[in-house]
Amino acid sequence: xxxxxxxxxxxxxxxxxxxxxxxxxxxxxxxxxxxxxxxxxxxxxxxxxxxxxxxxxxxxxxxxxxxxxxxxxxxxxxxxxxxxxxxxxxxxxxxxxxxxxxxxxxxxxxxxxxxxxxxxxxxxxxxxxxxxxxxxxxxxxxxxxxxxxxxxxxxxxxxxxxxxxxxxxxxxxxxxxxxxxxxxxxxxxxxxxxxxxxxxxxxxxxxxxxxxxxxxxxxxxxxxxxxxxxxxxxxxxxxxxxxxxxxxxxxxxxxxxxxxxxxxxxxxxxxxxxxxxxxxxxxxxxxxxxxxxxxxxxxxxxxxxxxxxxxxxxxxxxxxxxxxxxxxxxxxxxxxxxxxxxxx
Numbered sequence: 001x002x003x004x005x006x007x008x009x010x011x012x013x014x015x016x017x018x019x020x021x022x023x024x025x026x027x028x029x030x031x032x033x034x035x036x037x038x039x040x041x042x043x044x045x046x047x048x049x050x051x052x053x054x055x056x057x058x059x060x061x062x063x064x065x066x067x068x069x070x071x072x073x074x075x076x077x078x079x080x081x082x083x084x085x086x087x088x089x090x091x092x093x094x095x096x097x098x099x100x101x102x103x104x105x106x107x108x109x110x111x112x113x114x115x116x117x118x119x120x121x122x123x124x125x126x127x128x129x130x131x132x133x134x135x136x137x138x139x140x141x142x143x144x145x146x147x148x149x150x151x152x153x154x155x156x157x158x159x160x161x162x163x164x165x166x167x168x169x170x171x172x173x174x175x176x177x178x179x180x181x182x183x184x185x186x187x188x189x190x191x192x193x194x195x196x197x198x199x200x201x202x203x204x205x206x207x208x209x210x211x212x213x214x215x216x217x218x219x220x221x222x223x224x225x226x227x228x229x230x231x232x233x234x235x236x237x238x239x240x241x242x243x244x245x246x247x248x249x250x251x252x253x254x255x256x257x258x259x260x261x262x263x264x265x266x267x268x269x270x271x272x273x274x275x276x277x278x279x280x281x282x283x284x285x286x287x288x289x290x291x292x293x294x295x296x297x298x299x300x301x302x303x304x305x306x307x308x309x310x311x312x313x314x315x316x317x318x319x320x321x322x323x324x325x326x327x328x329x330x331x332x333x334x335x336x337x338x339x340x341x342x343x344x
Contacts, residue, residue, distance in 0.1 A: 014151055016143075020184060023191035024140070030194055031133050034201070038125045041208075045114045070110055076103030095230055102226040106219050113215040120207035128197055132190075139187045146183045150176040221296065228338040280324070280342070286314035289326075289340040303333030313340065 016024075046052045058065040069077065079100030086093035153176045157169035280287055288310055295305040303326045305311070312327040313335065319325070326335035 012151065012154070014147055014154075014180070016147075016184070020188055020191070023188060023194070027133070027136055027191050027194050030197065031129065034125050034128060038122060038129070041117065041122060045117055070107050072103045072110055073107030076100040076107060079103060098226060098229050102222050105222050109215050109218040109222070113211055116211040116214075117208055120211065121204045124200065124204045128201070132193065132197065136187075136190050139183070139190055143180070143183045143187045146176070146180040150180045152176075221294075224293065225336075225338075280313070280315055286312050286327075288343040289313045289324075290343055291339055292341055293339050295336065295339050297333060301334055303328065303331060303335050305335060305339055310343065311335070313342075 042052060046055065055065050077100065079096045081100075083093040083096030083100060086096065088094055088097055150173070153169065153172040157166065157173050160166040160169045289312075291305045291307055291309050291311060293305075294307050297304040303311075305326070309328070313324040314327075316325055319334075322337055323334045324337055324340070326333060
């Protein structure tokens with residue numbers, strides 16, 4: 001009745017203090033944008049709506065979604081199968097296999113990004129919506145009810161004619177007022193937690209940015225490696241469909257960001273480098289080499305490299321032709337030839 005009369009403008013309404021109103025609008029604003037950011041991040045990480053729904057259903061059933069290949073992994077598998085079918089010894093077959101392996105590595109990086117972002121970014125955001133904000137909503141509803149009780153008591157006090165009725169109404173107003181004040185305090189304390197929610201979500205955002213940065217750095221590194229592998233095929237591999245064999249594979253529309261990097265990529269078929277390397281392969285000696293690009297070791301048998309550092313390199317019998325042993329102080333491990341420039 002009180003609520004209806006307020007809506008019709010027939011009853012007075014106790015207003016919340018300005019501080020509490022500000023806190024309420026900040027909480028609503030936080031909830032609205034957290035939901036939007038969360039949903040759009042889910043779309044970014046998993047653009048396929050059917051897969052998103054399936055993952056959501058499995059999550060609700062508390063079961064693990066069936067593992068299936070993602071798009072880069074699927075493309076990689078097709079390329080590898082095609083390359084094997086055309087013949088790994090052919091130029092195109094060999095290139096397809098190398099591209100396929102890179103696509104699969106990108107697919108694995110993709111999985112890692114989704115998993116890390118889900119744990120470090122999406123889950124805390126969802127926990128706020130489904131946890132803290134639900135509690136705020138419940139207490140806020142309770143505050144609304146306490147306010148309606150208080151205003152209904154105030155209305156009855158105004159209408160009370162006889163002394164006994166007035167005394168009872170005054171007592172009722174005192175009780176409902178203290179209940180309202182107590183509920184307002186509980187609500188205020190909860191709402192003031194929104195500032196720490198923002199601080200927490202800021203840390204989560206930094207984690208998300210770091211996960212993306214790792215992902216893009218990995219993809220860039222994988223493509224750089226691939227481009228070098230494709231660029232290092234003998235010139236006969238590069239001539240395709242009777243086109244001029246002078247067209248390097250690297251000219252295939254590389255983005256402007258990569259233009260400067262690809263311009264400086266060494267072609268391993270360069271006669272001076274090749275002769276230096278073959279000489280090193282056949283001898284038991286060692287040479288100094290300058291590192292051209294950063295390289296992250298894939299496992300403990302490899303050595304991580306930093307661009308522009310100078311390391312000692314040598315060959316050991318039976319080693320893959322694309323690798324040399326590298327030494328830096330007491331650290332040693334395999335290093336890819338395409339990252340090195342032999343020094344005289």
